[in-house]
Amino acid sequence: MHFNLSEERQMLKDTIDRFLSDHYGKIKNHHENSKLIEGFNPKIWNESSSIGMISGLISPKYKGLGGTGEDIMIIFELIGKYLCVEPFLSTGVMSSTALSSCNINVEQLMDDIISGKKIISFAHSEVESRYDDSYINVKATQKDDFWYINGTKSFVLNGDQASVLLVSARINGDTLDENGIGIFKINSKDYEIRPYNTIDGYRASEITFNNVTASLMCKDEIAYNCILETNYAAALAVSSEAIGIMQKCFDLTVDYLKTRTQFGKTIGSFQALQHRMVDLMIEIEQAKSSVMLAAGTYESEKNIKYRNVSAAKNLIGRVGKLVAEECIQLHGGIGMTWEYNLQNYAKRLIMIDHLMGDSDHHIEKFKKFSKY
């Protein structure tokens, strides 16, 4: 048992840190990114590919250089640190996981992901599905040799830039059935798309399919498993991202407490605030530990893997809220302003609780996989 990074991973981490620092260091405020029409900077995305930041998320089985829980953790913690908006989550984690869970040949698409050539979005959530993995109303029907998709997917991350969509659709059964689901690939752009910025400055779309031709990737148990695997990979990724964000919020707040003076003293000299900072410090270490546990056991059997990721996501939800709210409060007015970068970190941190299941959702999952 040990908790250090291997030499290779430490190198990867340092490289990515420098890379993101070079590119994001110039951006004074995260919301400059969210004004970009594409929702992200294609130049950064392409360069990230060449330094191995995408392949770090993908298993050697698909010519990647990583793809373990630990890799996801390391890379996403840095993504959080810089509030990096490129499609690492949608394409690098979700779609690559979905593809690798379909049990079919996906080598070409994986190559295109690793090389940064293609943005691929995983379109699963619907406006009323909340966090249910099996809630699917979008319909897939087969006519002759072709599949046709009908219905609307919501909250499709980076949907407007995607050249390929992986869509979950119902072949048969009721809305919440775990069976009767298919995962489909759509290459065309024959759908209505309504892109928007999210409140935390990322990019998503609502996509409506009217008899759109699609090819079936997998179905039934494999498809449901594919959704679970994808959502859990994403849950680990955003939990790791949250760690980077929380550390940044904490650091910004410590800096502020040291410089802001009131009543002739730095406000950091007030004991009541000091004690609250210590509480934050403890909770952040706890959250970090929980994510490490999830990442370090990500290659275990599913009950353990899901259980530990759910534990991490639950704790991230609880601690993230505490950190976001306390850091704003401890800043006072300045923490409420658009110009000051804390608000971007705080908003992302809170919105992570709205992605891939909130803390309540994952406490239920934790109980389920712990056989309570």
Add this chain to the structure above:
Amino acid sequence: MHFNLSEERQMLKDTIDRFLSDHYGKIKNHHENSKLIEGFNPKIWNESSSIGMISGLISPKYKGLGGTGEDIMIIFELIGKYLCVEPFLSTGVMSSTALSSCNINVEQLMDDIISGKKIISFAHSEVESRYDDSYINVKATQKDDFWYINGTKSFVLNGDQASVLLVSARINGDTLDENGIGIFKINSKDYEIRPYNTIDGYRASEITFNNVTASLMCKDEIAYNCILETNYAAALAVSSEAIGIMQKCFDLTVDYLKTRTQFGKTIGSFQALQHRMVDLMIEIEQAKSSVMLAAGTYESEKNIKYRNVSAAKNLIGRVGKLVAEECIQLHGGIGMTWEYNLQNYAKRLIMIDHLMGDSDHHIEKFKKFSKY
């Protein structure tokens, strides 16, 4: 709408306050009481009757002088203030409520309660019933014109001093059925009794019935309603008691913070502790308000009455725990000692959460009566 006590009630309150102060003021530490074999001081009990402290809990319908929610609140807040151990809860509130809910003539027994002549205990809880109102395994069977009781009741408050028991027993149906329950009166002492002190220094008994003769007071809907009414009256009483206790804990702690010095200053000058005291102050005011709401609407229709008492009991459970734990913590070591009276208040406060349903139980009741 107003929040003041009427002149009569203010007088009653002052009288009881003086009475309890005279008797309890001499007792340095509550645990001196709990060493009494009877579990309480019969002299105080008798005198309390003559100043109207028992009749204040009972409706004029039964020759009492009060019995409204407001009366219960006023009297029990003082009982909490002095950690008064006499059987006001078991006899004054629970048995009198049970009797008055049986829909039969109970004048003689009520007279005996008001005059302080009789201790009457309400024997309902069983070792496995937790807080379920309808959980009853003790059996009642009828042979010829007589009823016989079999089984064991637990946590019977003041059971060893009671000359009359009111016992809930199952006539038919399953353990949790709301129907098929009877309330019985037992005058004899033909049962096995195992009395003990409770951890907070009060007195209770486990009582086992082997074919004990009993008379039926009421059954089915009336009996179930009798249990509900009794438990809710008791819940209001102990919630009010908790208010008196919390105020006392708070006052003890403020005093301690003002006198204890460390690092050359009173510990009350430390901002972190000050802020926590303010948090306590707020929560105590909230709890007080919630009990006032329950007391002030206690004569309303049942949904409102039960809803507001459940709200109060829930909040008392949450705030009581906070107050008990914080006051001990803010005292440090001294708060952990048997000799210092705080521990008695803290223990009673926590154990109130174990009487008549804890905070989780009452959140469910609140939802039920609020028609969530």
Add this chain to the structure above:
Amino acid sequence: MDFNFTREENEFREEVINWLKENLPHNISEKVRSYKRLSKEDYEIFMKKLSQKGWLAINWPVEYGGTGWSTIQKHIFEEEIVKANAPRIVPFGLNMLGPVLIEYGSKKQKEFYLPRILSCEDWWAQGYSEPGSGSDLASLKTIAIDKGDHYLVNGQKTWTTLGHFANKIFCLVKTNTKCKPQEGISFLLIDIKSSGVEVKPIITLDGEHEVNEVWFTDVKVPKENLLGEENKGWTYAKYLLTHERTGIAGVPYSKSAIEHLKKISSTIYNNGIPLIKDPIFSSQIAELEIDINAMEIFNLRTVSAASEGKAPAMESSLLKIKGSIIRQKTCDLLRKAIGPMALPYISEQFDEGWNEEPIGPEYVGKIAKQYFINRKISIYGGSNEIQKNIVAKSAFKL
């Protein structure tokens, strides 16, 4: 103790409800309900109607045009205007400056300014906070130099709510820097149209413009615009901050928010079960509802004690602290309730006249924004930390 409203109080409530039905324009209440951006005119239309009815200055004495209402009446009124989705009554002239003018203003000032507040001719802004002085108000730096018949004012105020709508601003300024900070402060009434005053927007984390910076560069303020005595401003400033405010706990907002929460929780499904029936989520709602019900009594106890002349200085701090936490908690549960529907941020949705299809039900668009912006409730008007300091000082004498 009596928890029932009297017949007169119930009749008063009816009167308020009916008046609002007839006088609050539907298009304005619709904007408030759907969280659309309000124009200056929207506020003024409603306030002018209240003024005509004589219901605008609920905290002023009758002789100056106040209502003479009991605290229970004020409570009922405040509850009903929130329920009716009225725009909020802009408090800077009415509830802040007004009472100070009445207490400390000269006869001439009262005669000039009070009617202009009632008629909505003047829109006042508050010039208290500065970038370097938030909690530590007395450390302010804006300076007013005596130039004979006028003061020359230089400095900067911040967090000036709706300052971009205002034509007047009351300011704390330094008129003596050679004494204890509190003893060199004066209270000035300044015309925003004066040369040298510049109002600059501050955009808050929800992307909205409600607060401002106000810069003063060699602004000439006539001496007659001094309120009370020179260097006594700290007294007036404190009077303003502690003046009885029934609404400090924000109970009507919390009540209305939890009703909304319960309503939407019966339409949002989690694993096939509406949230209001979900054991975990419904318990969170229930605990909050219990807290709000208690807070309402706590608030009423305090205001009714105040109306009997008992000084509520400390209690208003307690109400402010807990009231803000509860309001924030309602926003928190609302955001949790809507799950991923909290993500989309379509700014145009809050402009008048936007009528595209929203993403998800119409009400979801505002919820995340509200959650974030309402973090301010525990910061402004003396942060909760400052309130706790005040209570500790006055309650424990520690």
Add this chain to the structure above:
Amino acid sequence: MDFNFTREENEFREEVINWLKENLPHNISEKVRSYKRLSKEDYEIFMKKLSQKGWLAINWPVEYGGTGWSTIQKHIFEEEIVKANAPRIVPFGLNMLGPVLIEYGSKKQKEFYLPRILSCEDWWAQGYSEPGSGSDLASLKTIAIDKGDHYLVNGQKTWTTLGHFANKIFCLVKTNTKCKPQEGISFLLIDIKSSGVEVKPIITLDGEHEVNEVWFTDVKVPKENLLGEENKGWTYAKYLLTHERTGIAGVPYSKSAIEHLKKISSTIYNNGIPLIKDPIFSSQIAELEIDINAMEIFNLRTVSAASEGKAPAMESSLLKIKGSIIRQKTCDLLRKAIGPMALPYISEQFDEGWNEEPIGPEYVGKIAKQYFINRKISIYGGSNEIQKNIVAKSAFKL
């Protein structure tokens, strides 16, 4: 990063388990399990067995009779002795005084005292706290006056855990009162059997006697019992307090408690449903289990960093704070689980040989007591408030 134990570590765990099976007397583990009062002999029997095996001094260097274990091994060992319901290894001689002696003691002192600790011939007590100096340790008042060949000691120590079993006590005393408090403290080794020493019980809120007051009246302490140099005691005292302690978070206790909680929650019914299936209660268990799992990693990260030589001063404060909160939370849920069964308090139940029928299942009797007594965990050894002050100072340099 590797979360698996190595083969060697797993074998070590097996060895510990097997040794405990064979060497921990069943009657003693039964007493621990059922929370019976332990005699001095109960502790000593177990510690002597460990000593014979060479496993008693896990934090001492090998040359003095320590184990030379890695931090992971210590962690495994501590976990297994808790699981096995062993009495706790009394820490005052082994983990507190021992390391100080080894670092600062004279050759003669080491040769005399260390073997007596290992053989259990000496039972040490800790003489740090005084009635007037809890958090503010340096303000202690016990005084030692230089009388040539001995010190004359007068004063009072308190919270002396298991002092009634001890024959020796190490004390901080004042040897110079004319300087800064920290500079006039010395570290004395005192024989409790000396004339003038009196040990008086303190009964705690659970009705038990575990801690004591120790009074010193004209106690003669030979000069050779001074540890290190005169007036340098503060250095030794701090060394003792910050010396690496793998067990500070109490994770094995929390893990064992939550297992117990889950077990009993499947047998206690609420409304016909076992608590472990009750949506509300099971969520509380689950959140706590998540916290404990995280704490275990946090603890292991810290101790393994420490074993690589990274100084864990601040981290041990963090672990102490959160570890105590978590342990207290397990006690809290246990008390909630058993509902009204928490009420009966039958003191004799915890005496050896009591064999009446308990009220309810046998395990319930101890639960409320444990809840109350474990409030001490966040108070002793430097309260959580003091720990936070320490962290704030070292982490933020505020």
